[in-house]
Each structure stands twice: as C-alpha cells, then as structure tokens.
C-alpha cells in the first residue's frame with residue numbers, strides 16, 4: 001500500500017529507463033513480515049499532529065519558519081543554520097499556497113530546469129542545472145523506497161558482491177541530551193535503485209555545492225531534502241557529500257571506492273557505508 005500525497009506535488013522529470021520506476025514520494029519496501037517492517041509501516045502511516053493556526057504568512061510560525069524570500073521575492077530559500085526543517089502540514093490552518101504560507105517548499109516538488117546528463121567527471125549519469133541557483137534554494141528530494149536497517153544491509157551486500165552502483169542513502173539524525181551528549185535519534189534509509197526520482201542521479205563530492213537536510217511535513221519520517229549550499233551557476237553539476245560533510249547529518253553509501261570528484265580537498269575515497 002502506498003501513502004496518499006495529500007498536497008499537490010509538481011514533478012515532470014522522468015528516468016528515460018524503463019527498469020526504474022519514477023515515484024514522486026517515498027514508498028515502503030515490500031512487507032517482509034518483520035517487527036522492524038511493522039514499526040516502519042506504523043510510522044509511515046502516522047500523521048504529525050503538530051500544526052499551526054497562523055493567520056498570517058507563517059513568518060513567525062511555531063514550526064520555525066525555515067524559509068525566507070530572496071531579494072527579488074521570487075523564491076523561498078533556506079534561512080541560515082537550519083539543522084532540520086518542519087514545514088506546515090495538512091492539519092495547519094494556514095493556506096497552502098506559495099504566496100500565502102512561507103513555510104512550505106519541499107512539498108511542492110523539485111525545482112525546474114534540472115537535467116540528467118552524462119557526466120564525464122563521474123563517468124556515469126549526474127544532474128546539472130540549466131540556470132543559476134541561489135544559496136539555500138531547494139533542489140529536489142532524494143526519493144526512493146524506505147528500508148528497514150536489516151533490508152538495507154541485505155541490499156548493500158548485493159551491491160558490494162555484484163559491484164553495482166549504490167543508491168542507498170542513510171540519514172542519521174542526532175539529538176542533544178540534557179547532559180549535552182549527542183545521541184542518534186532517528187535513522188531513515190532511502191533506496192532509489194528501482195523506484196525513485198531525479199535525486200538518485202546526484203553524485204558525491206568532497207567539496208559539494210549542495211547539502212542534504214531532514215525535512216518533515218506530514219509524517220514523522222523525514223524527507224531527505226537537497227539544498228544549494230552556495231550560489232551555483234548554470235551548467236554546474238550538482239553534488240552533495242554522501243557522508244554528510246563536516247557538520248551535516250550523517251549518512252553513507254557502500255564500501256570504499258575511489259572518489260572521482262577531483263576537488264582540492266578530495267579524500268580519495270567515497271564515504272564508507274556503516275548501516
């Protein structure tokens with residue numbers, strides 16, 4: 001069973017490859033009758049009840065007002081220093097329209113003018129932009145099948161054994177306890193190998209122009225939002241750090257492979273996978 005999209009999400013990209021299904025939002029992995037799966041299923045069908053009753057445009061919304069308009073007032077971009085984003089949801093009384101609520105962006109779908117292309121640097125597919133992009137702009141979500149940890153480990157074994165490209169992304173969120181110790185609070189694993197969106201084509205860079213952030217809308221399971229980490233010029237390839245970067249949330253792909261990013265600070269290898 002796939003969850004309903006409650007809001008209108010615009011996404012006209014496609015894979016151009018019949019072996020991969022284009023899906024607009026995360027779908028559950030097949031039921032393997034495990035307790036872990038049942039827990040994931042329960043979360044998947046839960047609704048966040050934390051809603052706002054803003055009468056204005058949500059600039060001082062209880063969700064934290066993560067976005068602001070750029071100087072030309074054309075696009076909502078991230079406010080500085082956002083470790084996690086909670087957008088307004090279906091239970092909020094604010095109006096679901098870009099010019100009426102400023103706390104909704106990811107739920108409207110990927111930005112336009114992205115292109116999947118054959119990246120010479122990575123010797124495989126990549127994503128580039130056909131226009132300039134401002135720092136803090138939303139690129140797209142990293143959409144795929146939601147996996148349990150056990151299923152992710154099983155699939156990663158196959159990836160390593162058969163030396164396949166690895167699309168499994170594990171987002172780890174951390175919380176600070178009263179004694180200031182930092183503890184893992186939630187792990188979200190997304191696999192767009194067979195079912196996913198345009199986000200599956202972004203490559204890794206040790207000096208990336210994009211970053212990933214946890215974004216919650218209706219569900220307690222976060223979406224993995226990809227945002228511009230700096231201003232980006234037209235035709236630049238879009239990349240993010242598969243290991244979360246220095247201070248981003250931790251996520252990882254599979255075993256050690258040589259990194260092709262060619263940045264000055266390249267570590268030589270792609271981030272290791274520890275799920």
Ligand SMILES: C[S@@+](CC[C@H](N)C(=O)[O-])C[C@H]1O[C@@H](n2cnc3c(N)ncnc32)[C@H](O)[C@@H]1O
Pocket residue numbers: 122124125126164165166167200201202203204205253258259260261270
């Ligand atoms: C999420 S996919 C990215 C899209 C992929 N290039 C494609 O053609 O579908 C991740 C895979 O791309 C390749 N890749 C991504 N970043 C890389 C890098 N910095 N160096 C080498 N290979 C990379 C690896 O094969 C990796 O398993």
